[in-house]
Amino acid sequence: MAEKNAKRGDDSRQRWIAQIAALENPPTPARSRKAPLTVERIVHTALELIEAEGFEAVTMRRVAAALQTGAASLYAHVRNKAALDDLLIGELCSHVMLPEPDPKQWQAQIMNVCGQLRDQFLRYPGIATAAMAATPTSLETLRINEGLLTLLLAGGAPPQFAAWAIDAAYLYVAAYSLEASLRSRPGNGEEGGDHDNEHEHDNDNDEIVERLRMLPTSLFPNTVAHARELSTGDGHERFDFTLGQLFRLPSSAE
Amino acid sequence: MAEKNAKRGDDSRQRWIAQIAALENPPTPARSRKAPLTVERIVHTALELIEAEGFEAVTMRRVAAALQTGAASLYAHVRNKAALDDLLIGELCSHVMLPEPDPKQWQAQIMNVCGQLRDQFLRYPGIATAAMAATPTSLETLRINEGLLTLLLAGGAPPQFAAWAIDAAYLYVAAYSLEASLRSRPGNGEEGGDHDNEHEHDNDNDEIVERLRMLPTSLFPNTVAHARELSTGDGHERFDFTLGQLFRLPSSAE
Protein backbone atom coordinates (compact mmCIF):
# COMPACT_ATOMS: atom_id res chain seq x y z
CA MET A 1 0.00 0.00 0.00
CA ALA A 2 2.72 2.35 0.99
CA GLU A 3 4.42 1.41 -2.21
CA LYS A 4 1.36 2.13 -4.15
CA ASN A 5 1.03 5.50 -2.50
CA ALA A 6 4.62 6.32 -3.17
CA LYS A 7 4.33 5.27 -6.75
CA ARG A 8 1.19 7.23 -7.17
CA GLY A 9 2.72 10.21 -5.46
CA ASP A 10 5.70 10.11 -7.75
CA ASP A 11 3.64 11.49 -10.53
CA SER A 12 2.38 14.59 -8.81
CA ARG A 13 5.72 14.97 -7.14
CA GLN A 14 7.38 15.19 -10.53
CA ARG A 15 4.85 17.75 -11.59
CA TRP A 16 5.43 19.66 -8.38
CA ILE A 17 9.16 19.73 -9.04
CA ALA A 18 8.54 20.84 -12.60
CA GLN A 19 6.32 23.64 -11.38
CA ILE A 20 8.95 24.84 -8.96
CA ALA A 21 11.58 24.70 -11.64
CA ALA A 22 9.32 26.70 -13.90
CA LEU A 23 8.96 29.28 -11.18
CA GLU A 24 12.71 29.26 -10.74
CA ASN A 25 13.48 30.54 -14.21
CA PRO A 26 10.89 32.77 -15.79
CA PRO A 27 13.61 34.38 -17.92
CA THR A 28 13.07 33.66 -21.59
CA PRO A 29 9.47 33.84 -20.54
CA ALA A 30 6.22 34.22 -22.40
CA ARG A 31 6.43 31.75 -25.29
CA SER A 32 10.06 31.24 -26.15
CA ARG A 33 9.77 27.94 -24.41
CA LYS A 34 7.93 26.45 -27.32
CA ALA A 35 10.44 26.63 -30.17
CA PRO A 36 7.80 25.11 -32.41
CA LEU A 37 10.16 22.92 -34.46
CA THR A 38 9.01 23.36 -38.03
CA VAL A 39 10.32 21.79 -41.21
CA GLU A 40 12.06 25.04 -42.09
CA ARG A 41 13.92 25.08 -38.81
CA ILE A 42 15.01 21.49 -39.30
CA VAL A 43 16.26 22.11 -42.83
CA HIS A 44 17.99 25.31 -41.81
CA THR A 45 19.71 23.67 -38.87
CA ALA A 46 20.82 20.74 -41.01
CA LEU A 47 22.35 23.07 -43.58
CA GLU A 48 24.26 24.95 -40.89
CA LEU A 49 25.53 21.62 -39.64
CA ILE A 50 26.73 20.62 -43.09
CA GLU A 51 28.46 23.95 -43.60
CA ALA A 52 30.32 23.51 -40.33
CA GLU A 53 31.07 19.81 -40.26
CA GLY A 54 30.17 18.30 -43.60
CA PHE A 55 27.31 16.16 -44.78
CA GLU A 56 28.34 13.02 -42.93
CA ALA A 57 27.72 14.91 -39.69
CA VAL A 58 24.06 15.28 -40.58
CA THR A 59 22.50 12.71 -38.34
CA MET A 60 18.98 12.71 -37.07
CA ARG A 61 20.38 12.74 -33.59
CA ARG A 62 22.78 15.58 -34.23
CA VAL A 63 20.25 17.73 -36.04
CA ALA A 64 17.83 17.13 -33.20
CA ALA A 65 20.52 17.92 -30.64
CA ALA A 66 21.26 21.21 -32.39
CA LEU A 67 17.56 21.97 -31.98
CA GLN A 68 17.79 20.93 -28.32
CA THR A 69 15.46 17.97 -28.68
CA GLY A 70 15.55 14.27 -29.40
CA ALA A 71 15.79 12.49 -32.71
CA ALA A 72 12.29 11.08 -32.48
CA SER A 73 10.81 14.56 -32.62
CA LEU A 74 12.05 15.08 -36.15
CA TYR A 75 9.92 12.24 -37.48
CA ALA A 76 6.77 14.24 -36.86
CA HIS A 77 7.90 16.63 -39.59
CA VAL A 78 10.06 14.53 -41.89
CA ARG A 79 9.34 11.02 -42.99
CA ASN A 80 12.93 9.76 -43.31
CA LYS A 81 16.50 10.74 -43.40
CA ALA A 82 16.13 10.35 -47.17
CA ALA A 83 13.23 12.79 -47.17
CA LEU A 84 15.33 15.23 -45.19
CA ASP A 85 18.08 14.87 -47.78
CA ASP A 86 15.61 15.60 -50.53
CA LEU A 87 14.49 18.71 -48.70
CA LEU A 88 18.08 19.79 -48.28
CA ILE A 89 18.96 19.59 -51.94
CA GLY A 90 15.64 21.23 -52.75
CA GLU A 91 16.47 24.15 -50.51
CA LEU A 92 19.92 24.28 -52.03
CA CYS A 93 18.58 24.29 -55.58
CA SER A 94 16.10 27.03 -54.76
CA HIS A 95 19.03 29.42 -54.33
CA VAL A 96 20.15 29.00 -57.92
CA MET A 97 19.02 32.00 -59.96
CA LEU A 98 17.99 31.60 -63.56
CA PRO A 99 18.84 34.44 -65.94
CA GLU A 100 16.64 35.91 -68.66
CA PRO A 101 17.59 34.00 -71.81
CA ASP A 102 19.82 35.96 -74.14
CA PRO A 103 20.52 33.98 -77.34
CA LYS A 104 23.82 35.79 -77.82
CA GLN A 105 25.24 34.60 -74.53
CA TRP A 106 23.57 31.28 -73.98
CA GLN A 107 26.82 29.44 -73.37
CA ALA A 108 27.98 31.89 -70.72
CA GLN A 109 24.56 31.85 -69.14
CA ILE A 110 24.60 28.07 -68.88
CA MET A 111 28.06 28.11 -67.39
CA ASN A 112 26.80 30.62 -64.89
CA VAL A 113 23.88 28.46 -63.78
CA CYS A 114 26.00 25.34 -63.52
CA GLY A 115 28.61 27.32 -61.63
CA GLN A 116 26.00 28.46 -59.15
CA LEU A 117 24.92 24.88 -58.60
CA ARG A 118 28.51 23.78 -58.18
CA ASP A 119 29.18 26.54 -55.65
CA GLN A 120 26.13 25.53 -53.66
CA PHE A 121 27.37 21.94 -53.60
CA LEU A 122 30.82 23.06 -52.55
CA ARG A 123 29.46 25.30 -49.86
CA TYR A 124 27.90 22.28 -48.15
CA PRO A 125 30.64 19.66 -48.38
CA GLY A 126 29.45 16.19 -49.18
CA ILE A 127 25.88 17.15 -49.93
CA ALA A 128 26.41 16.05 -53.51
CA THR A 129 26.04 12.52 -52.17
CA ALA A 130 22.43 13.35 -51.41
CA ALA A 131 22.07 15.07 -54.75
CA MET A 132 22.88 11.84 -56.58
CA ALA A 133 20.54 9.77 -54.47
CA ALA A 134 17.74 12.32 -54.41
CA THR A 135 14.53 12.02 -56.35
CA PRO A 136 15.55 13.28 -59.79
CA THR A 137 12.17 14.84 -60.38
CA SER A 138 11.94 17.16 -57.42
CA LEU A 139 10.25 20.44 -58.19
CA GLU A 140 13.35 22.50 -57.55
CA THR A 141 15.58 20.40 -59.76
CA LEU A 142 12.89 20.52 -62.42
CA ARG A 143 12.95 24.29 -62.13
CA ILE A 144 16.67 24.34 -62.88
CA ASN A 145 16.15 21.82 -65.64
CA GLU A 146 13.51 24.05 -67.19
CA GLY A 147 15.81 27.06 -66.93
CA LEU A 148 18.69 25.29 -68.63
CA LEU A 149 16.37 23.89 -71.27
CA THR A 150 15.11 27.37 -72.04
CA LEU A 151 18.65 28.68 -72.37
CA LEU A 152 19.74 25.87 -74.66
CA LEU A 153 16.67 26.07 -76.89
CA ALA A 154 17.10 29.82 -77.11
CA GLY A 155 20.65 29.13 -78.22
CA GLY A 156 19.38 26.99 -81.04
CA ALA A 157 20.11 23.52 -79.71
CA PRO A 158 17.96 20.61 -80.92
CA PRO A 159 15.60 19.44 -78.17
CA GLN A 160 17.05 15.94 -77.87
CA PHE A 161 20.55 17.36 -77.69
CA ALA A 162 19.48 19.84 -75.04
CA ALA A 163 17.77 17.22 -72.91
CA TRP A 164 20.71 14.82 -72.89
CA ALA A 165 23.34 17.51 -72.45
CA ILE A 166 21.50 18.93 -69.44
CA ASP A 167 21.14 15.51 -67.89
CA ALA A 168 24.84 14.83 -68.32
CA ALA A 169 25.73 18.27 -66.98
CA TYR A 170 23.72 17.74 -63.81
CA LEU A 171 25.37 14.40 -63.23
CA TYR A 172 28.80 15.86 -63.86
CA VAL A 173 28.30 18.87 -61.61
CA ALA A 174 27.28 16.63 -58.75
CA ALA A 175 30.14 14.21 -59.31
CA TYR A 176 32.68 17.01 -59.66
CA SER A 177 31.50 18.70 -56.49
CA LEU A 178 31.47 15.45 -54.58
CA GLU A 179 35.01 14.62 -55.59
CA ALA A 180 36.16 18.13 -54.71
CA SER A 181 34.50 17.84 -51.31
CA LEU A 182 36.09 14.49 -50.60
CA ARG A 183 39.49 15.69 -51.69
CA SER A 184 39.60 18.65 -49.34
CA ARG A 185 37.58 17.23 -46.47
CA PRO A 186 38.20 13.88 -45.11
CA GLY A 187 40.67 14.88 -42.47
CA ASN A 188 43.10 12.25 -43.66
CA GLY A 189 46.15 14.39 -43.86
CA GLU A 190 46.95 17.99 -43.16
CA GLU A 191 49.91 16.55 -41.29
CA GLY A 192 53.07 18.51 -41.03
CA GLY A 193 53.43 21.63 -39.03
CA ASP A 194 52.90 25.02 -40.60
CA HIS A 195 50.59 25.71 -43.48
CA ASP A 196 50.58 28.44 -46.02
CA ASN A 197 47.49 27.97 -48.07
CA GLU A 198 48.93 28.71 -51.48
CA HIS A 199 52.15 26.87 -50.86
CA GLU A 200 50.25 23.96 -49.46
CA HIS A 201 48.23 23.73 -52.62
CA ASP A 202 51.34 23.93 -54.77
CA ASN A 203 53.01 21.27 -52.67
CA ASP A 204 50.03 19.00 -53.02
CA ASN A 205 50.04 19.36 -56.75
CA ASP A 206 53.79 18.95 -57.00
CA GLU A 207 53.69 15.83 -54.91
CA ILE A 208 51.06 14.28 -57.14
CA VAL A 209 53.16 15.07 -60.19
CA GLU A 210 56.18 13.60 -58.48
CA ARG A 211 54.35 10.43 -57.56
CA LEU A 212 53.12 9.99 -61.10
CA ARG A 213 56.68 10.45 -62.37
CA MET A 214 57.79 7.62 -60.09
CA LEU A 215 55.73 5.11 -62.04
CA PRO A 216 57.59 2.61 -64.22
CA THR A 217 57.96 4.05 -67.68
CA SER A 218 57.51 0.66 -69.25
CA LEU A 219 53.94 0.33 -68.02
CA PHE A 220 52.86 3.97 -67.79
CA PRO A 221 54.75 5.82 -70.52
CA ASN A 222 52.12 8.44 -71.25
CA THR A 223 51.17 8.99 -67.62
CA VAL A 224 54.79 9.71 -66.81
CA ALA A 225 55.28 11.87 -69.86
CA HIS A 226 52.19 14.01 -69.23
CA ALA A 227 52.07 13.92 -65.46
CA ARG A 228 51.79 17.69 -65.33
CA GLU A 229 48.80 17.86 -67.66
CA LEU A 230 47.10 15.08 -65.74
CA SER A 231 47.35 16.72 -62.35
CA THR A 232 46.76 20.31 -63.35
CA GLY A 233 43.36 21.88 -63.29
CA ASP A 234 43.29 24.13 -60.28
CA GLY A 235 40.41 26.44 -59.74
CA HIS A 236 37.64 25.30 -61.98
CA GLU A 237 39.44 24.91 -65.29
CA ARG A 238 38.50 21.26 -65.57
CA PHE A 239 34.93 22.11 -64.69
CA ASP A 240 34.72 24.79 -67.39
CA PHE A 241 36.38 22.54 -69.92
CA THR A 242 33.95 19.68 -69.39
CA LEU A 243 30.85 21.82 -69.57
CA GLY A 244 32.23 23.52 -72.65
CA GLN A 245 32.58 20.13 -74.30
CA LEU A 246 29.15 18.97 -73.19
CA PHE A 247 27.37 21.98 -74.63
CA ARG A 248 29.17 22.21 -77.98
CA LEU A 249 26.44 22.21 -80.57
CA PRO A 250 26.65 19.42 -83.13
CA SER A 251 26.08 21.31 -86.36
CA SER A 252 29.13 23.55 -86.07
CA ALA A 253 26.73 26.42 -85.58
CA GLU A 254 28.07 29.20 -83.39
CA MET B 1 26.65 -27.99 -6.96
CA ALA B 2 25.78 -29.77 -10.10
CA GLU B 3 25.61 -26.38 -11.65
CA LYS B 4 29.04 -25.42 -10.49
CA ASN B 5 30.49 -28.63 -11.78
CA ALA B 6 28.78 -28.13 -15.06
CA LYS B 7 30.12 -24.62 -15.33
CA ARG B 8 33.64 -25.61 -14.56
CA GLY B 9 33.47 -28.53 -16.90
CA ASP B 10 32.00 -26.41 -19.66
CA ASP B 11 35.33 -25.47 -21.08
CA SER B 12 36.86 -28.87 -21.51
CA ARG B 13 33.45 -30.21 -22.34
CA GLN B 14 33.24 -27.83 -25.28
CA ARG B 15 36.63 -28.94 -26.41
CA TRP B 16 35.56 -32.52 -26.04
CA ILE B 17 32.49 -31.92 -28.15
CA ALA B 18 34.59 -30.15 -30.76
CA GLN B 19 36.94 -33.11 -30.91
CA ILE B 20 34.09 -35.51 -31.37
CA ALA B 21 32.59 -33.32 -34.04
CA ALA B 22 35.97 -33.22 -35.76
CA LEU B 23 36.02 -37.00 -35.67
CA GLU B 24 32.48 -37.04 -36.94
CA ASN B 25 33.24 -35.38 -40.25
CA PRO B 26 36.69 -36.04 -41.60
CA PRO B 27 35.36 -35.35 -45.11
CA THR B 28 37.01 -32.22 -46.46
CA PRO B 29 39.73 -33.36 -44.12
CA ALA B 30 43.40 -32.65 -43.97
CA ARG B 31 43.58 -28.87 -44.01
CA SER B 32 40.29 -27.58 -45.37
CA ARG B 33 39.42 -26.81 -41.81
CA LYS B 34 41.69 -23.81 -41.98
CA ALA B 35 40.03 -21.81 -44.71
CA PRO B 36 43.00 -19.48 -44.49
CA LEU B 37 41.02 -16.28 -45.06
CA THR B 38 43.14 -14.30 -47.47
CA VAL B 39 42.57 -10.88 -48.96
CA GLU B 40 41.56 -12.47 -52.24
CA ARG B 41 38.87 -14.55 -50.56
CA ILE B 42 37.52 -11.48 -48.79
CA VAL B 43 37.37 -9.41 -51.96
CA HIS B 44 35.85 -12.26 -53.92
CA THR B 45 33.19 -12.88 -51.30
CA ALA B 46 32.35 -9.19 -51.10
CA LEU B 47 31.90 -8.99 -54.86
CA GLU B 48 29.58 -11.98 -54.83
CA LEU B 49 27.60 -10.29 -52.10
CA ILE B 50 27.29 -7.08 -54.12
CA GLU B 51 26.20 -8.99 -57.18
CA ALA B 52 23.46 -10.68 -55.22
CA GLU B 53 22.26 -7.97 -52.87
CA GLY B 54 23.87 -4.69 -53.86
CA PHE B 55 26.65 -2.63 -52.43
CA GLU B 56 24.78 -1.48 -49.33
CA ALA B 57 24.70 -5.12 -48.23
CA VAL B 58 28.47 -5.17 -48.05
CA THR B 59 29.01 -4.99 -44.34
CA MET B 60 32.03 -6.20 -42.47
CA ARG B 61 29.76 -8.49 -40.52
CA ARG B 62 27.99 -9.85 -43.56
CA VAL B 63 31.17 -10.44 -45.53
CA ALA B 64 32.61 -12.19 -42.50
CA ALA B 65 29.45 -14.22 -42.07
CA ALA B 66 29.65 -15.34 -45.69
CA LEU B 67 33.13 -16.55 -44.84
CA GLN B 68 31.78 -18.25 -41.71
CA THR B 69 33.73 -16.11 -39.30
CA GLY B 70 33.39 -12.89 -37.31
CA ALA B 71 33.84 -9.33 -38.44
CA ALA B 72 36.94 -8.80 -36.36
CA SER B 73 38.83 -11.40 -38.37
CA LEU B 74 38.69 -9.26 -41.47
CA TYR B 75 40.71 -6.51 -39.88
CA ALA B 76 43.81 -8.70 -39.89
CA HIS B 77 43.78 -8.47 -43.70
CA VAL B 78 42.09 -5.17 -44.45
CA ARG B 79 42.66 -1.93 -42.63
CA ASN B 80 39.15 -0.44 -43.01
CA LYS B 81 35.92 -0.73 -44.76
CA ALA B 82 37.26 2.08 -46.95
CA ALA B 83 40.32 0.00 -47.78
CA LEU B 84 38.07 -2.91 -48.67
CA ASP B 85 36.11 -0.60 -50.97
CA ASP B 86 39.34 0.46 -52.64
CA LEU B 87 40.28 -3.17 -53.15
CA LEU B 88 36.86 -3.87 -54.62
CA ILE B 89 37.02 -1.15 -57.24
CA GLY B 90 40.62 -2.15 -57.93
CA GLU B 91 39.56 -5.72 -58.61
CA LEU B 92 36.71 -4.43 -60.72
CA CYS B 93 38.97 -2.18 -62.77
CA SER B 94 41.42 -5.01 -63.34
CA HIS B 95 38.80 -6.72 -65.49
CA VAL B 96 38.71 -3.88 -67.99
CA MET B 97 40.69 -4.82 -71.06
CA LEU B 98 42.66 -2.21 -72.95
CA PRO B 99 42.86 -2.59 -76.73
CA GLU B 100 45.88 -2.09 -78.93
CA PRO B 101 45.65 1.56 -80.08
CA ASP B 102 44.40 1.94 -83.59
CA PRO B 103 44.42 5.62 -84.66
CA LYS B 104 41.63 5.00 -87.15
CA GLN B 105 39.20 3.79 -84.52
CA TRP B 106 40.29 5.66 -81.44
CA GLN B 107 36.79 6.96 -80.72
CA ALA B 108 35.20 3.53 -80.88
CA GLN B 109 38.00 2.09 -78.78
CA ILE B 110 37.46 4.68 -76.09
CA MET B 111 33.73 4.05 -76.08
CA ASN B 112 34.52 0.38 -75.71
CA VAL B 113 36.74 0.87 -72.67
CA CYS B 114 34.27 3.24 -71.00
CA GLY B 115 31.48 0.80 -71.78
CA GLN B 116 33.41 -2.01 -70.11
CA LEU B 117 33.87 0.11 -67.04
CA ARG B 118 30.19 1.02 -67.02
CA ASP B 119 29.16 -2.61 -67.33
CA GLN B 120 31.39 -3.56 -64.44
CA PHE B 121 29.77 -0.86 -62.34
CA LEU B 122 26.32 -2.00 -63.35
CA ARG B 123 27.13 -5.60 -62.65
CA TYR B 124 27.78 -4.72 -59.01
CA PRO B 125 24.92 -2.35 -58.17
CA GLY B 126 25.84 0.59 -56.05
CA ILE B 127 29.58 0.01 -56.19
CA ALA B 128 29.95 3.29 -58.04
CA THR B 129 29.51 4.92 -54.64
CA ALA B 130 32.81 3.41 -53.64
CA ALA B 131 34.31 4.38 -56.98
CA MET B 132 33.67 8.05 -56.28
CA ALA B 133 35.06 7.89 -52.78
CA ALA B 134 38.01 5.68 -53.68
CA THR B 135 41.57 6.86 -53.88
CA PRO B 136 41.73 8.35 -57.37
CA THR B 137 45.31 7.23 -57.84
CA SER B 138 44.97 3.52 -57.31
CA LEU B 139 47.19 1.46 -59.56
CA GLU B 140 44.29 -0.13 -61.39
CA THR B 141 42.55 3.14 -62.13
CA LEU B 142 45.88 4.53 -63.24
CA ARG B 143 46.19 1.60 -65.61
CA ILE B 144 42.87 2.47 -67.22
CA ASN B 145 43.87 6.11 -67.27
CA GLU B 146 47.07 5.24 -69.06
CA GLY B 147 45.16 3.15 -71.57
CA LEU B 148 42.69 5.88 -72.35
CA LEU B 149 45.48 8.42 -72.54
CA THR B 150 47.30 6.26 -75.05
CA LEU B 151 44.18 5.92 -77.16
CA LEU B 152 43.48 9.65 -77.15
CA LEU B 153 47.04 10.65 -77.93
CA ALA B 154 47.13 8.11 -80.72
CA GLY B 155 44.00 9.76 -82.02
CA GLY B 156 45.77 13.10 -82.15
CA ALA B 157 44.29 14.80 -79.11
CA PRO B 158 46.33 17.51 -77.38
CA PRO B 159 47.66 16.23 -74.03
CA GLN B 160 45.81 18.74 -71.90
CA PHE B 161 42.57 18.00 -73.72
CA ALA B 162 43.12 14.26 -73.28
CA ALA B 163 43.84 14.56 -69.58
CA TRP B 164 40.77 16.62 -68.80
CA ALA B 165 38.46 14.65 -71.04
CA ILE B 166 39.51 11.38 -69.43
CA ASP B 167 39.01 12.78 -65.96
CA ALA B 168 35.54 13.99 -66.84
CA ALA B 169 34.71 10.68 -68.50
CA TYR B 170 35.65 8.70 -65.42
CA LEU B 171 33.53 10.94 -63.25
CA TYR B 172 30.61 10.68 -65.64
CA VAL B 173 30.79 6.91 -66.00
CA ALA B 174 30.70 6.51 -62.24
CA ALA B 175 27.85 8.98 -61.80
CA TYR B 176 25.85 7.45 -64.64
CA SER B 177 26.28 3.94 -63.28
CA LEU B 178 25.40 5.01 -59.79
CA GLU B 179 22.21 6.70 -60.92
CA ALA B 180 21.27 3.69 -63.01
CA SER B 181 21.85 1.40 -60.03
CA LEU B 182 19.75 3.55 -57.73
CA ARG B 183 16.96 3.79 -60.24
CA SER B 184 16.52 0.06 -60.68
CA ARG B 185 17.49 -1.09 -57.21
CA PRO B 186 16.07 0.45 -54.19
CA GLY B 187 12.96 -1.67 -53.91
CA ASN B 188 10.77 1.39 -53.66
CA GLY B 189 8.08 0.33 -56.04
CA GLU B 190 7.54 -2.68 -58.20
CA GLU B 191 4.03 -2.65 -56.78
CA GLY B 192 1.17 -3.88 -58.85
CA GLY B 193 0.59 -7.45 -59.75
CA ASP B 194 1.94 -8.88 -62.95
CA HIS B 195 5.09 -7.75 -64.65
CA ASP B 196 6.18 -7.99 -68.22
CA ASN B 197 9.65 -6.62 -68.35
CA GLU B 198 9.36 -4.67 -71.57
CA HIS B 199 5.92 -3.37 -70.85
CA GLU B 200 6.96 -2.43 -67.39
CA HIS B 201 9.76 -0.38 -68.78
CA ASP B 202 7.44 1.29 -71.27
CA ASN B 203 4.96 2.01 -68.54
CA ASP B 204 7.63 3.55 -66.41
CA ASN B 205 8.75 5.79 -69.17
CA ASP B 206 5.21 6.70 -70.14
CA GLU B 207 4.35 7.55 -66.59
CA ILE B 208 7.31 9.89 -66.31
CA VAL B 209 6.28 11.61 -69.52
CA GLU B 210 2.75 11.89 -68.22
CA ARG B 211 3.86 13.36 -64.94
CA LEU B 212 6.01 15.92 -66.70
CA ARG B 213 3.06 16.86 -68.89
CA MET B 214 1.00 17.53 -65.77
CA LEU B 215 3.26 20.43 -64.80
CA PRO B 216 1.82 23.95 -65.11
CA THR B 217 2.64 25.26 -68.55
CA SER B 218 3.13 28.75 -67.21
CA LEU B 219 6.13 27.73 -65.14
CA PHE B 220 7.50 24.79 -67.12
CA PRO B 221 6.70 25.51 -70.77
CA ASN B 222 9.71 23.76 -72.28
CA THR B 223 9.63 20.83 -69.92
CA VAL B 224 6.03 20.17 -70.87
CA ALA B 225 6.68 20.71 -74.56
CA HIS B 226 9.67 18.35 -74.68
CA ALA B 227 8.69 15.87 -72.01
CA ARG B 228 9.35 13.01 -74.39
CA GLU B 229 12.88 14.09 -75.25
CA LEU B 230 13.64 14.63 -71.59
CA SER B 231 12.62 11.18 -70.45
CA THR B 232 13.87 9.16 -73.38
CA GLY B 233 17.25 7.57 -73.42
CA ASP B 234 16.74 3.88 -72.90
CA GLY B 235 19.61 1.51 -73.25
CA HIS B 236 22.75 3.54 -73.21
CA GLU B 237 21.92 6.25 -75.72
CA ARG B 238 22.48 8.99 -73.19
CA PHE B 239 25.74 7.37 -72.16
CA ASP B 240 27.00 7.23 -75.72
CA PHE B 241 25.87 10.76 -76.42
CA THR B 242 27.72 12.20 -73.44
CA LEU B 243 30.98 10.41 -74.11
CA GLY B 244 30.72 11.42 -77.75
CA GLN B 245 30.47 15.04 -76.70
CA LEU B 246 33.30 14.74 -74.17
CA PHE B 247 35.73 13.32 -76.69
CA ARG B 248 35.01 15.61 -79.63
CA LEU B 249 38.34 17.03 -80.62
CA PRO B 250 38.56 20.82 -80.57
CA SER B 251 40.27 21.54 -83.87
CA SER B 252 37.64 19.95 -86.10
CA ALA B 253 40.22 17.32 -86.96
CA GLU B 254 38.80 13.85 -87.70
Next chain:
DNA sequence: TTTGAGCGTAGAACGGTGTTCGACATCGGA
Protein backbone atom coordinates in the same frame (compact mmCIF):
# COMPACT_ATOMS: atom_id res chain seq x y z
C1' DT C 1 -15.27 25.96 -16.58
C1' DT C 2 -14.49 21.51 -17.41
C1' DT C 3 -13.56 17.92 -20.30
C1' DG C 4 -11.61 15.27 -23.88
C1' DA C 5 -9.55 14.40 -28.20
C1' DG C 6 -5.81 15.33 -31.00
C1' DC C 7 -1.11 16.53 -31.89
C1' DG C 8 3.69 17.51 -31.15
C1' DT C 9 7.42 16.13 -27.93
C1' DA C 10 10.83 13.08 -26.49
C1' DG C 11 12.99 9.08 -23.58
C1' DA C 12 13.81 4.26 -24.20
C1' DA C 13 14.72 0.65 -26.88
C1' DC C 14 15.69 -2.35 -31.16
C1' DG C 15 18.52 -3.88 -34.67
C1' DG C 16 22.24 -2.66 -37.36
C1' DT C 17 26.88 -0.42 -38.41
C1' DG C 18 32.41 0.15 -38.12
C1' DT C 19 35.98 -0.68 -35.12
C1' DT C 20 38.94 -2.09 -31.01
C1' DC C 21 40.40 -5.07 -27.32
C1' DG C 22 42.04 -9.02 -25.44
C1' DA C 23 42.09 -13.86 -24.74
C1' DC C 24 42.83 -17.78 -27.46
C1' DA C 25 44.64 -21.06 -31.07
C1' DT C 26 47.81 -22.27 -34.35
C1' DC C 27 52.03 -22.73 -36.84
C1' DG C 28 57.05 -22.09 -38.27
C1' DG C 29 61.48 -22.21 -36.82
C1' DA C 30 65.32 -22.54 -33.08
Next chain:
DNA sequence: TCCGATGTCGAACACCGTTCTACGCTCAAA
Protein backbone atom coordinates in the same frame (compact mmCIF):
# COMPACT_ATOMS: atom_id res chain seq x y z
C1' DT D 1 60.28 -29.36 -27.48
C1' DC D 2 59.25 -24.98 -26.78
C1' DC D 3 58.35 -20.15 -27.95
C1' DG D 4 57.25 -16.14 -30.25
C1' DA D 5 54.73 -14.36 -34.11
C1' DT D 6 50.70 -14.39 -36.44
C1' DG D 7 45.93 -15.20 -37.28
C1' DT D 8 41.16 -15.89 -35.20
C1' DC D 9 37.14 -14.17 -33.11
C1' DG D 10 33.60 -13.25 -29.11
C1' DA D 11 32.57 -9.26 -26.52
C1' DA D 12 32.11 -4.67 -26.20
C1' DC D 13 31.86 0.44 -27.47
C1' DA D 14 29.92 4.24 -29.76
C1' DC D 15 27.03 5.57 -33.13
C1' DC D 16 23.39 5.17 -36.65
C1' DG D 17 18.05 5.26 -38.41
C1' DT D 18 13.78 4.14 -36.81
C1' DT D 19 9.75 2.82 -33.89
C1' DC D 20 7.11 2.48 -29.64
C1' DT D 21 5.06 4.57 -26.10
C1' DA D 22 3.76 7.66 -22.63
C1' DC D 23 3.34 12.37 -21.59
C1' DG D 24 2.13 17.38 -21.92
C1' DC D 25 -0.07 20.85 -24.22
C1' DT D 26 -3.68 23.25 -26.83
C1' DC D 27 -8.10 24.16 -28.31
C1' DA D 28 -12.86 23.46 -29.26
C1' DA D 29 -17.13 21.49 -27.75
C1' DA D 30 -20.15 20.58 -23.82
